[in-house]
Amino acid sequence: MHMADALLSPAVGGCMWLVSAGTIVYCSRRVRRELDERRVPLMGVLGAFLFAAQMINFSIPATGSSGHLGGGLLLTILLGADAAFLTMASVLVVQALFFADGGLLALGCNLFNMGFIPAFIVYPFIYRKLEGDDPNRKRMVAATILSALAGLQLGPFAVVLETWLSGISALPFSAFLLLMQPIHLAIGVVEGVVTIALLRFVHQARPEILARPRGDAPGNALLVAFLAAAIFTGGALPWFASRHPDGLEWAIAHATGEEKLKDSKRGIHQTLAALQTRTSFMPEYAFRSPPKRVSDNRQSAGPEEKSAGTGTAGVIGVLLTLGAILGSGVILKKLTHPALR
Amino acid sequence: MSHHIVEVKNLRHVYPDGGAALQNVSFRITHGESVAIIGANGAGKSTLLLHLNGALLATDGEVRIGDLPLTKKTLPAIRRTVGMVFQDPDDQLFMPTVHDDVAFGPLNLGLTGPEVEQRVHDALERVGVEHLRNKAPYNLSGGEKKRVAIATVLAMSPDILVMDEPTSGLDPFARRQLMGLLREFRHTKIFTSHDLDMVLDLCERTIVLHEGGIMADGPTLELFRDEELLSRCRLEKPLSLQGCPVCGSPARTS
Amino acid sequence: MGSIDGALLDFKRMERLAAGETALHRLDPRAKLLATFVFIGIVISFDNYAVTALTPFFIFPVVMATLGGLPPRYLIRKIALLSPFALVVGLFNPLFDREVLLQLGGIGITGGWLSFASIALRALLTISSALILVGVTGFTPLCRALEQLGTPRLFVVQLLFLYRYLFILTDEGIRLSRARGLRSFGGRGLGIGSFAPLVGHLLLRTWSRAERIHGAMLARGFSGEFHPSRECRFGAKELLFLGGWSALFVILRLYNLPQLLGTLVTGIQP
Numbered sequence: 001m002h003m004a005d006a007l008l009s010p011a012v013g014g015c016m017w018l019v020s021a022g023t024i025v026y027c028s029r030r031v032r033r034e035l036d037e038r039r040v041p042l043m044g045v046l047g048a049f050l051f052a053a054q055m056i057n058f059s060i061p062a063t064g065s066s067g068h069l070g071g072g073l074l075l076t077i078l079l080g081a082d083a084a085f086l087t088m089a090s091v092l093v094v095q096a097l098f099f100a101d102g103g104l105l106a107l108g109c110n111l112f113n114m115g116f117i118p119a120f121i122v123y124p125f126i127y128r129k130l131e132g133d134d135p136n137r138k139r140m141v142a143a144t145i146l147s148a149l150a151g152l153q154l155g156p157f158a159v160v161l162e163t164w165l166s167g168i169s170a171l172p173f174s175a176f177l178l179l180m181q182p183i184h185l186a187i188g189v190v191e192g193v194v195t196i197a198l199l200r201f202v203h204q205a206r207p208e209i210l211a212r213p214r215g216d217a218p219g220n221a222l223l224v225a226f227l228a229a230a231i232f233t234g235g236a237l238p239w240f241a242s243r244h245p246d247g248l249e250w251a252i253a254h255a256t257g258e259e260k261l262k263d264s265k266r267g268i269h270q271t272l273a274a275l276q277t278r279t280s281f282m283p284e285y286a287f288r289s290p291p292k293r294v295s296d297n298r299q300s301a302g303p304e305e306k307s308a309g310t311g312t313a314g315v316i317g318v319l320l321t322l323g324a325i326l327g328s329g330v331i332l333k334k335l336t337h338p339a340l341r
Numbered sequence: 342m343s344h345h346i347v348e349v350k351n352l353r354h355v356y357p358d359g360g361a362a363l364q365n366v367s368f369r370i371t372h373g374e375s376v377a378i379i380g381a382n383g384a385g386k387s388t389l390l391l392h393l394n395g396a397l398l399a400t401d402g403e404v405r406i407g408d409l410p411l412t413k414k415t416l417p418a419i420r421r422t423v424g425m426v427f428q429d430p431d432d433q434l435f436m437p438t439v440h441d442d443v444a445f446g447p448l449n450l451g452l453t454g455p456e457v458e459q460r461v462h463d464a465l466e467r468v469g470v471e472h473l474r475n476k477a478p479y480n481l482s483g484g485e486k487k488r489v490a491i492a493t494v495l496a497m498s499p500d501i502l503v504m505d506e507p508t509s510g511l512d513p514f515a516r517r518q519l520m521g522l523l524r525e526f527r528h529t530k531i532f533t534s535h536d537l538d539m540v541l542d543l544c545e546r547t548i549v550l551h552e553g554g555i556m557a558d559g560p561t562l563e564l565f566r567d568e569e570l571l572s573r574c575r576l577e578k579p580l581s582l583q584g585c586p587v588c589g590s591p592a593r594t595s
Numbered sequence: 596m597g598s599i600d601g602a603l604l605d606f607k608r609m610e611r612l613a614a615g616e617t618a619l620h621r622l623d624p625r626a627k628l629l630a631t632f633v634f635i636g637i638v639i640s641f642d643n644y645a646v647t648a649l650t651p652f653f654i655f656p657v658v659m660a661t662l663g664g665l666p667p668r669y670l671i672r673k674i675a676l677l678s679p680f681a682l683v684v685g686l687f688n689p690l691f692d693r694e695v696l697l698q699l700g701g702i703g704i705t706g707g708w709l710s711f712a713s714i715a716l717r718a719l720l721t722i723s724s725a726l727i728l729v730g731v732t733g734f735t736p737l738c739r740a741l742e743q744l745g746t747p748r749l750f751v752v753q754l755l756f757l758y759r760y761l762f763i764l765t766d767e768g769i770r771l772s773r774a775r776g777l778r779s780f781g782g783r784g785l786g787i788g789s790f791a792p793l794v795g796h797l798l799l800r801t802w803s804r805a806e807r808i809h810g811a812m813l814a815r816g817f818s819g820e821f822h823p824s825r826e827c828r829f830g831a832k833e834l835l836f837l838g839g840w841s842a843l844f845v846i847l848r849l850y851n852l853p854q855l856l857g858t859l860v861t862g863i864q865p
Contacts, residue, residue, distance in 0.1 A: 004681035005721035006714045010640045028747035040749070041435065041812065042805040044756020049801040051761055052768030056775075056797075058790035066785075069794065086750055090757045097729045097737070098609060100674075100722040105635050163684065168643055168714060170688040170707060197787055201795030208357065209802060312699065314647040317857025321650050329657040336617070336662060396810040417816065425814040431763055432807040437735040437755050449816035477610070477735070479762045497815060 002095070003110050003159050005103030009166035016162065017108030023116055024089055027082040039083055046075060047087045051094075060190060070191050072118035073148050074198060077127070078209065081119040088115035113158045118151045126150050141196055148192030149185065156180040345372035345500045345529050346407055347393065347423075353401035354388055362388040363553045366402070370546075375530040377540040377561065380550035381575035386505075386533040387428070389550065393503050393531065394423040406501070421450070424499030424528075428506040430486035434478035439465070439489050442478065446497040464496035465489075468522060484515030488522070502528040508536045537579035541565060549574055605673070606762070609726075612665055613733030619662040624732045624740035626833035630840045631728045637844045638720045643710045644696065648851040649720065655840065656723040663731035670730075674723050685714035734758050752821050764801060771797060 005013070031039060050071045057066040076084040092110050095101040102110050130143035160180055164173045171179075203210055347370040354363040363385045370376050378386050391397040392404055395416045404411040406419045427433045436442035443461045452460065465471045468488040478486065487507070494502065507523065508516045520539055523530065534540055540547060540561060547564050549557040551574045557564050564570065565582055584590065613620070619627075634655050641649060660670055689707035697704040729737070735755065742751040771793055779785050 002680060004684075004718065005635060005639055006681040006717035007684060008639055010636055013639065014636075024750050025747055028749040032749055038806075038809050040752060041756060041808040042802070043753050044435075045760045045764065045801050045805045045808070047753065047757035048760035048764040049798060052764035052797060052801075053794050055765055055768040056772045056790065056794055057785070058787050059785045061786060086753050087757075089750070090753045093754060094734075094757060094761070097725060097734065098606060100725045102680075103635065103721045104632065104725050104728075105639065105721070168710070168717075169684050170643075170690075170692040170710060171684060172691065175687075175691075176684075194787060194790065197791030198795050198798065201791050202798060205795070205799055206802070313857035313861050314854050315699065315857070316861055317853030317855065318647050318650045320856050320860065321853040322653065325651070325654045325657050328654070329661045332658060332661045336664070391810070394814050396813065417818075420814055420816055423814075425811075427807060427811050429807070431760075432804060433811045435756065435759055435808050435812070437738075437759065445812075445817075446815035448822040449818065449820075478759065480610075493815065 002102035003106040003113060003162055005106045007163050007166060007168050008106055008109065009168060010105075012162055012166045013105040013108060015108075016112050017105065020089070020108045020111035020116065023085060023111070023120075027085050030082045031086065034082075039079070043079065043083050043087045044090075046079065047090045047094075050075070050087075050091050058194070067187070067190050067194075069194055069198075070114075070152070070187075072114055073122070073127070073144070073151055073191065074195050076119050076123045077144075077195075077199065078202075081123050084123075085115045085119040088119070109158070109162050113155045113162075117154045117158065118147075121154065122147050122151045140199070144196045144199065145189070145192035148195055149188035152184045152188035152191055153181060156184045345422075346370065346405070347501060347529065347531070348405040349389075349392070349402070350405070351402035352389075352392060352399050352404065354385075354392065354397060355400045361553055363392075366550075366553075366555055368548055368555065368558055370529060370531065372529055373527065374546060375544045376532070377544035377547045378531065378533045378550060379535070379537065379540060379547060379576065380556075384550040384574070385553045386550055390425070390503055390505055390531070390533055393501075394420050394425045396425070421497060422499055423501045423503055424494035424497055426490050426494050426502070426504040426507065428509060430483075430490040431478070433490040433493060434486060437477060438474070439470070439476050439478065439481075440474040442489065443474075443493050443496045446493060450497065460496045460498075464492040467495055468492045482515075483510055484512070484518065487511065487515070487519060491522070500528060501531070502526060503531045505533050506535070507532055508534065508539050537565065537576070538581050541579050541581060549576070608669070609729055610733065612663075612730045613736075615664055615731070617662060617664050617731070619659065619731050620733075622836060623829050623833045624736040625743060625829055626837045627728055627732050628737060628740050628744070630837050631724050633837075633841045633844055634724050635721050637848050638717055640848065641713070641717075644706060644713060646709055646712045646716065647853040647857075648847075649713065649716045651847045651852045652720050652844070654843070656720065656727055659724070659727045659731060663727065665727060665730045670723065670726060673726060674719065681714055681718045685711045685718075688714070748821055760804075764797075767797060767800070 031043075050069075053071065054068045057068050059066045072084070072088055075087050078084070079087065089111050092101075092107060092114060096104055096107045096110070127143050127147040130146060131139055135143075157177070157180075160173065160176045163169050163171070163176065169176070199210065349369075350367050352363055352366040353361070355361050366385075366389060378389060380386050388397065392399055392411075393406075395404075395411050398411075398413075406422055409415045409419060411419055434442050436445055440461055443464055444457050447457045447460045461474070462471065465474055468491050470485060470488045470492065473481065473485060473489065478489070481489065491504075504523075507519060511519060516536075516539070520542060523543055530543070532540070532544065544561050546559065547557075547561040548555060549564060549570070556574055557567075557570055565578055568578060571577060634652070638649065638652055660667060688711045689705060692707035692710060693705050695703035696706045696709055732740075735758070738751050738754045738758075741754075742748060775784065775789060775793060779789075
């Protein structure tokens with residue numbers, strides 16, 4: 001359930017990036033302040049462990065399918081929230097770079113969905129509360145299962161929310177939610193069971209690992225900051241996006257102090273504007289329609305009015321462009337690697 | 342040169358679970374000696390080594406390196422004096438490149454710029470792997486890793502070199518090369534090993550550990566001739582001291 | 596991810612590609628990282644139905660892969676295998692958005708298909724640019740770039756540690772998995788009953804390894820402080836690289852080049 005760049009709007013992606021980057025800085029400071037330098041190699045190898053553990057599958061009885069460990073909750077219980085977030089973050093960075101799981105911009109969302117939620121929401125507010133001050137086995141089991149479930153409901157919920165706010169996918173919010181949540185209910189149960197089994201094994205073999213001090217609960221400042229960011233993303237930015245469907249053009253127009261960018265009479269603008277008038281190219285290219293959120297306007301400029309010719313011109317233009325790019329690639333290759341030819 | 346002396350007095354170590362790993366271990370190693378610590382699996386060799394640079398602290402008894410007793414306070418000084426090469430080079434080489442890994446120690450000593458580079462260069466050249474300096478540790482062969490691991494320690498210019506199982510996991514050629522390398526070092530050397538032929542080649546003195554205590558301490562050749570002692574400690578004569586089973590040629594007697 | 600051995604080999608192949616010696620490889624990693632970010636940011640800033648306008652952006656991955664000497668077939672295969680999530684979600688668009696927005700040779704194309712095509716293009720562009728970034732830079736230099744761009748050193752060290760032990764531990768995971776597979780018949784013995792001790796052992800071994808590494812660090816005078824890595828130079832070349840690409844992306848963002856080209860060539864007036 002990695003969030004993907006392709007489904008993300010710059011506003012949502014950028015906002016989640018800021019939240020996640022801020023959390024990384026915050027956690028790094030806290031881990032440093034604890035001055036337990038044993039944590040440094042431990043976090044590193046546990047990140048690598050998560051990769052290795054995910055290479056080992058287990059079969060799920062009566063379903064014929066197989067699963068693997070997610071690990072966010074396990075790490076948080078072993079390391080505490082700050083170190084676990086950093087560890088998860090490092091895993092997700094490597095996944096984004098090498099397996100392009102999600103992508104670089106979606107990294108912000110993914111860090112939040114799979115790192116922040118288990119470490120800073122589920123762990124302090126569900127796990128620690130259920131486990132209580134005097135944890136016994138029953139409480140541990142209940143806390144672990146419920147935390148796994150909560151983590152794997154909140155994570156996908158965040159994915160749905162981020163996708164919906166971005167508005168790239170046309171899936172209605174409720175339909176997407178119905179698609180994601182039930183599947184992750186099952187995944188959550190499996191994750192909970194696996195986490196308990198692993199914790200029990202560790203507890204028997206080396207009880208001192210689980211008895212380590214786990215760091216205190218995260219400060220409230222972070223949560224407040226997060227809530228502010230969430231409200232900002234949830235409220236202000238979509239409004240901004242719908243009022244100014246084309247953020248970049250809007251920003252540039254503002255920066256240059258001109259409302260209508262196409263009127264600009266300098267440099268390449270001028271040449272291209274001249275080209276446009278000569279070929280009487282439509283000022284707003286025909287492929288584009290008003291963005292979804294202002295769909296009421298669409299009726300007035302009915303699709304029938306758009307000539308078939310523009311579509312054809314677009315297709316031919318695309319073919320020419322791609323041809324030119326591939327051609328330049330081949331020429332470049334000949335130029336830079338003559339030995340290969 | 343009293344500061345190259347390693348002295349262990351009545352050392353006792355108890356694991357957190359209550360099991361005793363070492364009991365009443367005492368010995369004294371003087372400057373320039375090359376000493377092997379041998380014994381069966383679980384005899385306490387690695388635990389003993391870990392006490393020599395303070396990776397473990399004694400439950401009872403005392404470890405002295407030169408004039409300094411090993412305490413929390415003297416740890417930094419002692420870690421400068423005692424260079425420890427771990428058994429698995431993958432535990433030792435944790436930085437992204439060979440160069441960075443060898444530079445790690447000198448940087449921690451507070452050295453900078455050209456001085457660090459000089460040390461890195463010297464250490465890598467000494468073990469003959471200067472050409473690997475920009476490689477990543479996971480791209481090295483087992484023998485190369487071992488050499489780089491030694492270089493990381495040499496770059497700190499220690500006075501005493503401690504190695505856990507230096508020849509384990511090496512092919513015969515790499516083992517031979519490594520032994521040649523170790524023979525050149527003028528340091529005080531302390532090894533643990535199951536490779537008794539190497540011990541015979543490199544160490545004039547041997548300490549035999551058995552179930553956490555010292556069973557024997559003396560000239561290597563003498564101990565290795567004592568078959569009764571060896572079998573009691575779950576050890577065997579090195580092959581070079583056994584007669585050849587195929588051609589029947591006599592054992593080495595040197 | 597395919598077979599687990601394959602995933603690991605893939606990793607190593609990327610690492611080998613990143614060790615290349617082209618001019619692009621030698622460029623300061625910060626320039627490449629930032630250019631990729633600008634690229635992705637601009638690509639995803641297009642509106643939902645942008646299709647033609649996105650195509651010129653392929654110039655970036657094509658040129659980068661070529662200059663970096665990355666084998667195109669390998670990249671295409673890797674990209675094709677990756678991240679189906681966006682495409683699956685995108686496939687719902689034609690179901691929910693059925694308004695015909697475009698006529699093409701008598702066939703009406705709905706907004707849903709247009710936006711699906713747009714999502715697919717975005718996925719291709721963003722995924723390929725990220726992979727190429729790693730392929731022409733390598734992980735360790737990227738981490739250094741992150742550090743120089745202000746990422747906390749502790750997190751950079753965390754990334755480097757993770758990467759260092761990734762190969763060792765995944766190898767261990769593969770061996771464990773293989774050993775279990777060889778002794779399980781007809782799918783028996785592959786359940787959670789065997790999984791927990793198997794992975795539990797791996798976890799304990801990992802933990803002990805961390806303790807040994809920590810010991811090795813202490814033995815070499817580690818006192819909790821990592822020393823900064825060497826500076827790279829962000830010079831004129833880098834500035835030109837970053838500025839040139841950014842300018843191109845902004846121009847391509849403002850002008851729909853293919854549409855213009857098509858109109859010019861066909862002479863069709865809308």
